[in-house]
Amino acid sequence: MKCVIAGTHLRVFGRAIHAIARISDEFWFDPNEKGLALRSVNSSRSAYACVFFSSMFFQYYCWTAEPELCQKKRQLPLTCKLVMKSVLPVFRWLNTLERNVEKCNIYTNVNDCHITFKLFCKHGIVKTYNLAFHESEPLQAVFSRHMCPNVLKIQSRLLTDIMIHFPTYQEEVTVAVTPMKVCFKSYTEEEIDFSKAMHTKIHLNPDEFDYFQIGVDSEVTFCLKELRGLLGFAEATSASVSIHFDVSGKPIAFSIEDMMVEASFVLATLADIENRESSQQSLCLSQRQKRPTLMKAHADNVENVSNNSADNNSNTETIASKKPCWTERAHSNTKLPVECRKPLSKGDDIIPIISKKDMNNIEVLDMSAAGDIKIVEEVVPSYSDQCKVHSYAIHQVLPIAILRNKTHFIKYCIFQFHSLFFGAVSLKEQDVISHTLHSLATASDAEDDFDNEQLSQVV
Amino acid sequence: MRFRAKIVDVACLNHFTRVINTIAKLAKTCTLRLTVDKLYFILTDKVANGGVSMWCELNQGNFFDEFQMEGVAAEHNEIYLELTPENLSRALKTAQNAKTVKIKLTNKHCPCVTVAVELPSLSSSSRIVTHDIPVGVIPRRLWNDFREPSVPDFDVSIYLPVLKTMKSVVERMKNLSNCIVLEANLNGEMNLKIETDLVSVTTHFKGLGNPPWVSEDGSQNSTQDRDPESMAEARIDIRKLLQLLAGQQVNPTKALCNIVSKRIVHFILLHEEVSLQYFIPALA
Numbered sequence: 253m254k255c256v257i258a259g260t261h262l263r264v265f266g267r268a269i270h271a272i273a274r275i276s277d278e279f280w281f282d283p284n285e286k287g288l289a290l291r292s293v294n295s296s297r298s299a300y301a302c303v304f305f306s307s308m309f310f311q312y313y314c315w316t317a318e319p320e321l322c323q324k325k326r327q328l329p330l331t332c333k334l335v336m337k338s339v340l341p342v343f344r345w346l347n348t349l350e351r352n353v354e355k356c357n358i359y360t361n362v363n364d365c366h367i368t369f370k371l372f373c374k375h376g377i378v379k380t381y382n383l384a385f386h387e388s389e390p391l392q393a394v395f396s397r398h399m400c401p402n403v404l405k406i407q408s409r410l411l412t413d414i415m416i417h418f419p420t421y422q423e424e425v426t427v428a429v430t431p432m433k434v435c436f437k438s439y440t441e442e443e444i445d446f447s448k449a450m451h452t453k454i455h456l457n458p459d460e461f462d463y464f465q466i467g468v469d470s471e472v473t474f475c476l477k478e479l480r481g482l483l484g485f486a487e488a489t490s491a492s493v494s495i496h497f498d499v500s501g502k503p504i505a506f507s508i509e510d511m512m513v514e515a516s517f518v519l520a521t522l523a524d525i526e527n528r529e530s531s532q533q534s535l536c537l538s539q540r541q542k543r544p545t546l547m548k549a550h551a552d553n554v555e556n557v558s559n560n561s562a563d564n565n566s567n568t569e570t571i572a573s574k575k576p577c578w579t580e581r582a583h584s585n586t587k588l589p590v591e592c593r594k595p596l597s598k599g600d601d602i603i604p605i606i607s608k609k610d611m612n613n614i615e616v617l618d619m620s621a622a623g624d625i626k627i628v629e630e631v632v633p634s635y636s637d638q639c640k641v642h643s644y645a646i647h648q649v650l651p652i653a654i655l656r657n658k659t660h661f662i663k664y665c666i667f668q669f670h671s672l673f674f675g676a677v678s679l680k681e682q683d684v685i686s687h688t689l690h691s692l693a694t695a696s697d698a699e700d701d702f703d704n705e706q707l708s709q710v711v
Numbered sequence: 712m713r714f715r716a717k718i719v720d721v722a723c724l725n726h727f728t729r730v731i732n733t734i735a736k737l738a739k740t741c742t743l744r745l746t747v748d749k750l751y752f753i754l755t756d757k758v759a760n761g762g763v764s765m766w767c768e769l770n771q772g773n774f775f776d777e778f779q780m781e782g783v784a785a786e787h788n789e790i791y792l793e794l795t796p797e798n799l800s801r802a803l804k805t806a807q808n809a810k811t812v813k814i815k816l817t818n819k820h821c822p823c824v825t826v827a828v829e830l831p832s833l834s835s836s837s838r839i840v841t842h843d844i845p846v847g848v849i850p851r852r853l854w855n856d857f858r859e860p861s862v863p864d865f866d867v868s869i870y871l872p873v874l875k876t877m878k879s880v881v882e883r884m885k886n887l888s889n890c891i892v893l894e895a896n897l898n899g900e901m902n903l904k905i906e907t908d909l910v911s912v913t914t915h916f917k918g919l920g921n922p923p924w925v926s927e928d929g930s931q932n933s934t935q936d937r938d939p940e941s942m943a944e945a946r947i948d949i950r951k952l953l954q955l956l957a958g959q960q961v962n963p964t965k966a967l968c969n970i971v972s973k974r975i976v977h978f979i980l981l982h983e984e985v986s987l988q989y990f991i992p993a994l995a
Contacts, residue, residue, distance in 0.1 A: 417805050417840050450798045451819075451843040459834040 253283040253330055254359035256312040263350050264513060266343035267488040268303040271515070273336045274481030275301045280390035281332040281360075281367065283315040291390045298520035299478045300393035303485070309512040311355065330360055332367055332385035342369050342381050352377075360385070393518040395503050400496035401467025402429060406460070408486030408493050408508070414454055415483060418476060422452075424522075425479075427497075427504075428471040434458065439473045439522075462492055470499040473522040482506050482517045489513060500524040712790055712848070714745055714816035717777040724812055727774045728803040729960045730767075730985050735796040736958030737765055737989070742849060742857055745780050745790040748772065752796070753857045763951050766859055766988040773984035783851055790816070791849035791857065794824060802826040802842035810837060822848050860990065863977055865969035866943035868924055869895040871978075872916045874966060877903075878956035880914045885949050887912065890994055893952070893976055894944030895968070897921050897937060905949070922967050943972040945993040955989050963987075 257265055272279050272292045276299075279292035287306040293299070307313040343349065349371075357370040369381040414436055418425060424439040437453040458464045486493050489510050497504035501523035507516040718724045734741065734752045744751035750769045756762020771778045782788035806812050806828040813827040823843040832838040849857075871877060880903060884891055888905040895901040899919040905912050955978060965981040971993075978989040 417842075419801050448845060450801070450845070452802075453841045453843075455839045455841075457832070457834045457836045457838075460832055460838070 253281070253288070253316070254312070254314045254357070255283075255288060255310045257309070257356045257358070258311045259350070259354045259356075261309060262343075262353055262356055263346055264309075264485075264488050265305070265356075266346045266349055267485045268305075268513075268515065269336075269339060269343045270346075271481030271485040271517075272301050272303065273340055275299050275478055275517075277336045278333055279336060279339075280388065281334060281385070282390045283330070285315055287313070288315070289390075291392065293391045293393075294478070299475065300391070300395075300518045301478075301481070301516070302392070303513065303515040306512050306514075330362060331388060331390050332360060333388035333390075334367065334383060334385050338381075338383045339369075342371070393503070395505060395518050397494075397496040397505050397507070400498050400502075400505070401465075402470060402495075402497050403463060403465045404429075404434070404461050404495040405463035405492050406495070407462065408483065408490060410460065411493050412483050412487060414456070415476065415480070417452055417454055419450070419452075423475060423477055424473050425476040426471055426473040427495075429466050430469045431466045432458070434461070434464075463494075468499060470497070471524075472497050472500050472502075472504050474504050474519040478519055479506060479517065482508070482515060485515055489515075497521070712783055712816065713779065713781040714790060714814075715777070715779045716771070716775045716814045718774060718812045718814075719776045719810075721808070723774045723776075724803070724809065725807060726984070728800070728807065730769065731796055731800045731803060733958045733960060733987070734765075734767060735800040737763075737954055738796060740793060740795050741765070743792045743794055743846075744857060745782075745792070747780055747788060755856060755860075763992070764860060764990045768986045770984050787851060787854075789854075791854055792816075792822075792824070793847035793849055794844060798842075798844040799824070799826070802828075802844065806830070806840070816846075817843070819843055821845050860988065863969060863971050863975055865977065866937065866972045867895045867897055868922050868967060868969045869897075869899065869901055870920045870922060871966040871968055872901065872919060874956055874959050874962060878953070878959075881949060881953050881956060884912060884914075885953055889949055890946050891949040891952060892944050892946045893968075893970065894942040895919075895970055896942045897939040900942075902942070922965075943970040945970055945973055945976050947976055947991045947993055951991050955991075 268290060272290055275292045276294045279290055279301075282289040282291050285307075287304055287309065289302055289304040292301045307315075352373045353371045354374065355372050357372070358367065360367045365385055365387070366382050367385050369383070371379040371381075373379060415425075418436075418438055422438050426437050426439045428435045428437065434456045435453060436456070438449075438451050440449045440451070482493070486508055489508060491508045491510045494507050494509070495504065496507070500521055502521060503518050504521050505516060505518045508514065718727060738752075738754045742751075742753040742755075744753060748771055750771055752765065752767040752769075754763070754765035756764055780788070780790065782790055803812070803826065806826070808831065810829045810831055812829075813825075815825050815827070817823050817825045819825075822845070824846050826842045826844065828840045828842075830838040830840060881891065884903065884905045887910060888907050890905070892904040892906070893901070894904070899917065899921055901916040901919055903914045903916075959980070961982065963980040963982050965979070967979050969977040969979070971977070973993050975993055976991050978987075978991070980987040980989070
């Protein structure tokens, strides 16, 4: 990949890097023919960021690795996983960057796994940064904005003016909406002494928003710290911010759309359950399942799948524990369903994937090329009643999110959609599950006929 | 117990915020005493044990457009609250362009001082930001702990030099030593000294002037008998002095200090509507 950014656009690019830095220590450079996407997921999988720069943003943009590869049939985009600590210094001083740098070249060297940032500054100074990357499949959040009943659109300046009232140490913020009013308030955990913390509330009138649509009254709590990155970026582009959300437990998405840049931050929200003693709800750890017969992708995420299957539990927890703000506290948190994008081949659609641990609890229908249905794993009995609800979920959802690739049909996608629309469910905690499922049952429409066989019918 | 106050004027709001910011820099938690016509911010660490103490007095009429207070009882028409001034400072920080700021005592999950800021907005109705700051109500039996400290029987009283200059001097000295000696005489001379094994640094201030004090019975002040050249000194913790100097956001109308030799230094900073007294005990 090779691209050139003009000096005038460097500020926006730099701000995007800064915004993503708030999410995680690592991010992906994900070029495709339309443009370059920067993606990042935080360690506890509760926040996902993507900033997409269309090819128009660049003075020059070429996404293919080497000209020779164009000849080959297989055209694989090179996705690089970079460490934020090495990239951030390149774009740290944005004011200086804007004043002194005339253009910035970015190109990847496949052979020695290096990405080079070359800043052409005034007075003939050229700063070159050679950073190592490793090839890795980026993760993407599975989240459809158009399904959200609540949509708000607000000027970025206004959103910053609202968030400024919260102290910088404020981690979580709740937004409570009804068709008549909107209220942003600070969120404090119950364990923390109420008599110590200051509570801030901001009441807004619906007509302060450029677009205001509330389909369902809701109160969602999300991490403000992660959002602040987007706010900084929004100011650089001075576009308006769209907020898509649903009820508590479902993700909230903040997005900015410009002519040349699109940014999207999807944050998990706190699930509103009575029993807050449950441990971290984990789901949809989209670690790549090795499928030797069908997947021929960069199986780079194999590194994520623990080879010792006995260790899977701890695998989840280690990842979860990296981000203390969401794990140490004993409240349930919904994780975002993310999935690994495999390189597009044969017009495949995005395929949800699962970790080995999850495999133990679900049924996988692996259809070989011949079209036979083969059950790979058994359903654990304790989960079978829950499967009913899940299959109901898929029944509703499938028409919308279509799995076009018929060679793979994974029942796990139930969980994926389930978490999309009903909040994440832990595979471990029975109490939590039963309670959440109870709420699922009551919240959804009463459709009585569901059973497992319907899956094959749908297919 | 009721308390409601409202600030409408931008300049008053600004000034009040600055006072709160100063208090926030001096004390982590302090006592707010409300009377019908004054507000007091009080800090009474045990001076005997080496803690500082502070007494700050404001005339409410200079800041608030509306001020209604009903104390705990008719004959004790006052309210004593324990609060963290930093919270109040934070609440006021983003309120500088507000249309009105209302401060009132409320009882949400616990007693709170609620700061309700009405901000201008593009829409027809204003944006309202409320901050609930938890406070503790101090019962009447403890009110005696918070009496106004009396002016000590000082040896020398002297006007302070320009605070900004004093602050920059003390800041440099802080890197060299933990204690500073403050000495002054009745000739308007003051020295700030630090002494370590490696280095000793003294800064001399001259021509400062000594404020005239009249004792209550009208007789001559005992310090008149004192040799004007003789220095009264006190060795104090440099960080506490710096806290006081750094917290000042505006130059006071009058700034002076009273030194009780080897015992305590009493600082008095007077602004138009605010008076601040700060006691730093001497180190052994």
